[in-house]
Amino acid sequence: MEQEALETPSAGTSNTGSDMTDIMVVDLESFVHVELDMENNNGISEVGNNLSGLNEAQSLNEEEDENESDDDSGTDHFNSEKSGTQLQRSERPAGGNSNVPDTFQTSHLLFYERFRAYQDYMLGDCKPSEVKAFTADYLEKVVEPCDWLALWSTDVFDVLVEVCDVDFKDLKACVRLVLPLQCDTRGCDLTEEAMKVLLGASGDKVPLQQLQVVFELSGDFDQTALAVEHLRFFYEHIWRQWDEEDEDDFDYFVRCVEPRLRLYYDILEDRVPAGLVAEYQSLLQSCSQCFQQFSVLRSGLSTDSDSELDNVSMVEGLQLYDQLETLRRKLHIFENPLLRYVLGYKGNVPQQCVQSRGPRASGVKGVHVVTASCSSMQLQSLLSDRLLPLCCSEDTEIQFHRDPLSAVEVCHEGDVVIVLPGVYTVSRSIFLPDSITIEGFGLPDEVVIEKKNKGDSFVESTGANVSLSNIKFIQHDAIEGILCVRQGTVHMENCVLQCETTGVIVRNSARLTMNMCDLYGSKGAGVEIYPGSVCSLVGNGIHHCKDGILIKDFADELDVMPSITMENNVIHNNEGYGVILVKANSGEQQGVPADRSEEEPAGPTDSQPGGSAALLSSSSSAQSESTEARPDSESSGTDAASSSGRKWHFSRQLSRSKEPSCSRAVQDLMQHQIFVSIQGNQFRRNGMGDFGTFFY
Helix, strand or coil: CCEEEEEECCCCCCCCCCCCEEEEEECCCCCCCCCCCCCCCCCHHHHHHHHHHHHHHHHHHHHHHHHHHHCCCCCCCCCCCCCCCCCEEECCCCCCCCCCCCEEECCCCCHHHHHHHHHHHHCCCCCHHHHHHHHHHHHHHHCCCCCEEEEEECCCEEEEEEEEEEECCCCEEEEEECCCCCEEECCCCCCHHHHHHHHHHCCCEEEHHHEEEECCCCCCCHHHHHHHHHHHHHHHHHCCCCHHHCCCCCCHHHHHHHHHHHHHHHHHCCCCCHHHHHHHHHHHHHHHHHHHHHHHHHHCCCCCCCCHHHHHHHHHHHHHHHHHHHHHHHHHHHHCHHHHHHHCCCCCCCCCCCCCCCCCCCCCEEEEEECCCCCHHHHHHHHHHHHHHHCCCCCEEEEEECCHHHHHCCCCCCCEEEECCEEEEECCCEEECCCCEEEECCCCCCEEEEECCCEEEEEEECCCCEEEECCEEEECCEEEEEEEECCCEEEEECCEEECCCCCEEECCCCEEEEECCEEECCCCEEEEECCCCEEEEECCEEECCCEEEEEEECCCCCCCCCEEEEECCEEECCCCEEEEEEECCCCCCCCCCHHHHHCCCCCCCCCCCCCHHHHCCHHHHHHHHHHHHCCHHHHHHHHHHHHCCCCCCCCCCHHHHCCCCEEEECCCHHHCCCEEEEECCEEECCCCEEEEEEEC
């Protein structure tokens, strides 16, 4: 331990031991110990100066340490003081005949871990054309350049290789086989010679994202394993082949990476309806196929040719391009958390399609009584008030059930379900394919049906004439809504709807009559009304939702405007608007530059929502329109002349169609033609106003 003794002479005395102030500084980096002779205090001032200097030096050292710790290059995700790996081992399936070693478990990373890696370290604020360069730069900082073991994994085999070098620019690794050969195969037999031939054909290089780093306890390859995982995940789930077609005028992470990453985890954690997931996957596949066809056609066309064949290919290319942009726009809608539910409505059919049972063959009507137990007074009241009037004829039978779900599942056309007071918990969605009546025997707060397990919706109706009354529905973990009227008509009266995600959804061509109900708690809209539906809302309370009522008015000639009656409702304390109308943005709502009129048509030219005329340049649009308008004999010659000297280039205007959606308050919505009757309603304390319009 470093020690230093300082002696300060006392004023007017000789330097003697009794007249000295003794100062002992022990371990300057940790603490200062000072012993003062209380008999003489003349040395205190100088000692204070010395201590002050020591404290300043110690503070500087601490600041330097903090600066060093804050200098995070993005390569050290773990505490360097901890020895050994911080990652888990991914073991091979038990009981198998695996010949390859275990790898690092990296596929279980959480959303925020991937989000931070892509935003802070890998991509930053790069543009689409810079993605590969930014990725290569990130990998060069964190990936070991050579001398590490990995599994080369494909759909057919897993084989152990040693990485000799990494080509960061091309995102590939130079590898050699580890001998004797260690591999697992799936449906084929591979020999050492065959693997050498396969590697030789690729120049002994394999894509980095096909490698899985072999597990090691030392921790030396943790960062390599994580970096390769981020690369693999990015190109499997985030990157699209057509991303480079976009203009370089936006932040790629904000526009594409973040929404796609959120969608991936929303699907993984069952927060997206199964129908929307299926439609999104189908769109993604269709878009990939369309882009491949478009790329082949574009690469095979000569830029200087005037031949008729090239002109025909040009027209086909424009059609493919228009189709591609339409598919990309739909994908963008699904990837946006808000637009996903506002616009993604077509093709979203329930995965569990329950067929209507129709009337009983015997013609007997059924009355189903739901109760776990009841008192004699309740039973007597039930008999006198409901059962005797319903069972006055001989062709009626009574059945007893312990929960509402079991009663509904055996109902036929025209049956009545009477639910006695109690709290009933269901674990599955309630499907209503037949015209039945479900009524609570008591006040809504006394008859409670609660759903706890996850599912697309709570109650889903496709029956021609369904009635619900005097029941409180409590929603937990549902993805789509508390009640979804897909087809037919639902009459709801004196019900309480305690929502969690979306409230009541009225699909195309469906009908809803909702009287004297109380709806609250929806994280989306309390009531969503789709085109072509008929909705009557009378005397309801809709409050404490994201928006009160959301009406979808799409600019599609195939859609019919909804027909809405709103009378004597109290819509209050909603976060957004009391009533909001969703409609396509014709271009007037957002500030369009004045010079754009020279590049593009003034208004929408097709039926796709949002005006997809912005997706093509004027030259492409003009050619397409003129080709259709002119006879074949004229169009061939004119097209040949116009294509001469014009480069094969399709303008990439998707980013314009991805301009941020906007909403604004309006005062004239009550005069809209979608309202059959709107009177006597009260609007109170809605966060953004009583009426608004959302443009997409």
